[in-house]
Amino acid sequence: MDTPSLSHLSVKDYAQIYEPAEDSFLLIDALEQDLIFLQKMKPSVCVEIGSGSGVVITAVAKALGTNSHCIAIDINPVACGVTQRTAQLNHTEVEVVTMDLMSGFHWDNRIDVLIFNPPYVVTPSEEILENKVYGDITRAWAGGERGREVMDRLFPMVPNLLSLYGAFYLVVISENCPDDIKRVMDELGFDMNIVKERKVRGEHLLVLKFVRK
Numbered sequence: 001m002d003t004p005s006l007s008h009l010s011v012k013d014y015a016q017i018y019e020p021a022e023d024s025f026l027l028i029d030a031l032e033q034d035l036i037f038l039q040k041m042k043p044s045v046c047v048e049i050g051s052g053s054g055v056v057i058t059a060v061a062k063a064l065g066t067n068s069h070c071i072a073i074d075i076n077p078v079a080c081g082v083t084q085r086t087a088q089l090n091h092t093e094v095e096v097v098t099m100d101l102m103s104g105f106h107w108d109n110r111i112d113v114l115i116f117n118p119p120y121v122v123t124p125s126e127e128i129l130e131n132k133v134y135g136d137i138t139r140a141w142a143g144g145e146r147g148r149e150v151m152d153r154l155f156p157m158v159p160n161l162l163s164l165y166g167a168f169y170l171v172v173i174s175e176n177c178p179d180d181i182k183r184v185m186d187e188l189g190f191d192m193n194i195v196k197e198r199k200v201r202g203e204h205l206l207v208l209k210f211v212r213k
């Protein structure tokens with residue numbers, strides 16, 4: 001999978017949106033490792049929640065081609081605009097929606113590939129609550145207690161989002177307690193496996209994959 005060009009972005013943009021980092025590139029590597037699985041699946045709909053710069057969903061859209069409809073969601077409208085530009089400048093199409101997680105639509109098990117690199121850093125809960133102003137960069141990383149407060153809101157929605165053979169890819173760090181996430185998702189009817197992991201500057205990053213049991 002080619003890493004999309006982000007040459008249109010400047011320091012000014014990165015003051016408002018998440019600058020791709022090791023977690024973003026580990027996620028792209030994990031999706032590339034699973035590319036044959038994804039191509040065989042022939043996904044109709046791929047959704048990335050929290051697209052930020054758009055680097056991940058643009059890479060996916062380019063790799064899967066026009067038969068897959070790619071949708072990017074971010075709570076930060078600046079990130080949505082940047083994602084749109086990233087897709088256009090890399091000659092691919094991504095539909096962009098400004099939204100809190102998946103709250104705005106009834107998806108009725110239509111998503112074949114769901115991707116989320118969430119705000120996972122352990123912070124006081126107030127850091128999420130106090131920064132509800134859209135465009136606040138803090139929302140890109142502040143995860144509250146155990147770094148789980150944002151992703152925990154998504155988990156119960158996954159059974160109604162994913163199609164029968166769909167897959168959900170999630171970036172976490174060890175502080176998010178992956179074993180507990182496994183238990184939560186097991187109760188919701190999903191098997192979990194680790195697609196890729198990397199230790200970078202004291203952070204143990206993992207890309208988890210969930211499919212229906």
Ligand SMILES: C[S@@+](CC[C@H](N)C(=O)[O-])C[C@H]1O[C@@H](n2cnc3c(N)ncnc32)[C@H](O)[C@@H]1O
Pocket residue numbers: 018019020021023024027049050051052053054055056073074075076079099100101117118119120139140141150
């Ligand atoms: C760690 S960044 C990941 C950005 C990009 N996907 C990447 O890998 O470089 C998390 C992203 O999630 C977005 N986000 C945070 N809370 C959200 C929510 N409740 N709903 C949708 N997006 C959210 C942030 O604005 C940010 O762009």
